[in-house]
Amino acid sequence: MARLSVADGVLKGIECSDGRTVVADRVVLACGGKSWPELGGTGGGYALARQAGHTIVEPAPALVPLITGEKWPEKLAGVSLPHSRVWIDLPRQSKAGLAGGLLLTHHGLSGPAILDLSGAVAVLLREGPVPIRIELLAGVDVAAWRGRFDAWRTAAGSRSVVSLLREYLPESLCVALCEQAGVAPSTTMAQLPATGRDALAGLLGALPFTVTDTKGFDVAFVTRGGVKLSEVAPATLASRLLPGLFLAGELLDLDGPCGGFNLQWAFASGHLAGRSAVGRD
Ligand SMILES: Cc1cc2nc3c(=O)[nH]c(=O)nc-3n(C[C@H](O)[C@H](O)[C@H](O)COP(=O)(O)OP(=O)(O)OC[C@H]3O[C@@H](n4cnc5c(N)ncnc54)[C@H](O)[C@@H]3O)c2cc1C
Numbered sequence: 001m002a003r004l005s006v007a008d009g010v011l012k013g014i015e016c017s018d019g020r021t022v023v024a025d026r027v028v029l030a031c032g033g034k035s036w037p038e039l040g041g042t043g044g045g046y047a048l049a050r051q052a053g054h055t056i057v058e059p060a061p062a063l064v065p066l067i068t069g070e071k072w073p074e075k076l077a078g079v080s081l082p083h084s085r086v087w088i089d090l091p092r093q094s095k096a097g098l099a100g101g102l103l104l105t106h107h108g109l110s111g112p113a114i115l116d117l118s119g120a121v122a123v124l125l126r127e128g129p130v131p132i133r134i135e136l137l138a139g140v141d142v143a144a145w146r147g148r149f150d151a152w153r154t155a156a157g158s159r160s161v162v163s164l165l166r167e168y169l170p171e172s173l174c175v176a177l178c179e180q181a182g183v184a185p186s187t188t189m190a191q192l193p194a195t196g197r198d199a200l201a202g203l204l205g206a207l208p209f210t211v212t213d214t215k216g217f218d219v220a221f222v223t224r225g226g227v228k229l230s231e232v233a234p235a236t237l238a239s240r241l242l243p244g245l246f247l248a249g250e251l252l253d254l255d256g257p258c259g260g261f262n263l264q265w266a267f268a269s270g271h272l273a274g275r276s277a278v279g280r281d
């Protein structure tokens with residue numbers, strides 16, 4: 001395994017795994033994180049950074065699909081919603097959550113909103129299963145659904161629950177939600193009892209899931225955690241612990257949501273660390 005060559009606290013270069021030594025008084029570490037090992041995410045940079053005395057914030061997979069205790073999404077794998085809102089249903093967690101696409105999978109949940117939430121969920125999973133909730137149509141909460149049902153009872157009493165709901169959501173999902181609410185899909189709005197209305201509104205506005213695991217580093221797009229940011233000078237990305245060492249990219253404890261932010265960080269930080277290392281800042 002490669003090692004930093006350091007003598008009396010002075011950086012001398014790199015000792016390569018094949019026995020060669022590269023002499024250098026400045027070194028940029030840009031080894032990435034632990035995610036998607038097939039593409040090079042080995043986590044090998046953490047050992048090098050530790051050698052320089054850096055603290056590694058415990059890595060967790062992020063931008064990663066989630067596995068749920070509930071098995072019913074399996075039957076609907078591939079069903080997607082364009083704009084849901086998902087939040088972690090625990091004290092001290094923001095109920096504002098994150099909005100975006102949602103995808104039901106063979107193992108649970110994916111899609112941009114879930115991926116964006118997954119890093120926080122992965123960290124919380126260290127303490128046990130994590131409850132999350134989903135507003136299937138972002139902005140339409142439980143009370144709003146209840147109001148819609150009451151309006152439909154007056155304006156469309158002869159129509160079935162599913163025929164109304166499928167104007168907003170995929171039919172297969174509407175049927176599954178009716179089953180969970182104990183409402184026969186053919187029930188008309190006029191027949192829908194208040195208990196069925198409340199059960200359906202509760203599912204549509206705050207669908208509960210228990211996350212039991214993530215799909216892991218093997219398929220995580222990024223790694224949360226890494227070299228502690230306060231140990232690196234933000235203007236140059238120079239190590240505050242070992243002069244001559246610079247750090248960039250996903251190796252650092254910084255990750256972003258879907259949308260190109262992680263690549264942007266990798267490119268921008270690599271550029272900055274490289275320029276700083278050759279003294280052009
Ligand atoms: C499938 C996938 C899709 C993604 N899609 C997006 C996207 O759409 N938008 C986005 O913003 N981000 C995306 N990402 C994340 C993004 O690719 C990474 O955040 C970014 O590439 C990190 O760049 P990096 O240079 O820090 O690390 P990496 O790209 O991981 O590069 C690190 C390199 O260092 C090498 N290395 C590791 N240890 C050593 C060592 N000891 N010695 C020598 N070399 C070593 C590794 O082999 C690797 O080649 C995606 C990631 C994956 C896996």
